[in-house]
Amino acid sequence: MLVNADFSRRAAIAADRYEWVRSPQYGVERVMLDRVSAADGHEKARATSIVRYAAGSHFPRHTHDGGEEILVLSGCLSEGDRHYPAGWYLRNPPGSSHQPASEHGAVIFVKLRQMSRADTRTLRIDTHAPNAWIHDEGREICQLFSDDDEEVMLARLAAHEYVFVDAVAGAEMLVLDGELLADGTRLLQGGWLRLPAGMHRDVKAGARGVTLYLKTGAFRGLPEGVAR
Structure with missing residues (x-):
């Protein structure tokens, strides 16, 4: 799937034009801001999204080959017994894994598969x-x-x-x-x-x-x- 995939052009999406679509995981929806899928069209893709977790939703543990960058916009995102309310910035380097969940719901800004292989830093910043x-x-x-x-x-x-x-x-x-x-x-x-x-x-x-x-x-x- 291609969404705003020509990076030589300006792209803009206003919040009132969000189009929420279901993700493969129950209770999780997303707005695709830009997306360039792998050659086989599989779920793994270079992507930038707004992701919305319903209360009680979660993803199974998974690994991000190209890293993951998250900014929590509202609610609270959890990784095991660590909880990140709105304002937290998370950076998970290539090869890292986690099991994100939200007890009461959350909206996050997410960038996937956009990091250098040389980047090994895990960051957690309370903005x-x-x-x-x-x-x-x-x-x-x-x-x-x-x-x-x-x-x-x-x-x-x-x-x-x-x-x-x-x-x-x-x-x-x-x-x-x-x-x-x-x-x-x-x-x-x-x-x-x-x-x-x-x-x-x-x-x-x-x-x-x-x-x-x-x-x-x-x-x-x-x-x-x-x-x-």
Whole structure:
């Protein structure tokens, strides 16, 4: 299955345009933001999704060959006796396994099979912790991950502040609060935007400011033949 699979083009989905579909696991639904399936069309795919767990739902233990990145948006996600309420960022490296569940329900932002094989770090970051945020060049950021190829953070921008001051190799944003404006597109909480390489001077916070999940860098995990 291909969803927003041409990474040389801008892609955007507003929260009021979400299309929830059932996953293979009972009680779990997802909105596919982008997806590039393996050649055999099997469930394993490079994918970015919003995933919704009903109360009491779970996945059996499984391994992520290409890693998994999670931001808990609402509710609480659990891994065994460890519980991650809204605001927690989880990064599970390639080859790691887990058994996620939610007793009372949860909504999470998930990126699958998009990590470098050299990435061996397991991260658990509470982005609501006051000491998780710093001031950097006039804006507040919560650094989540950085290497030679990509940078992942949460960022709080003031009203009408531009997101980018330099060209990027690629970028992806999820609006967590406030308003994002991009070339005539208005995205509120839950809105998602992916941008190809280039200078994107049209992307800025709205009148109320914006808090974003922001990833910049080259897109990883793309099969041969997929437009970058």
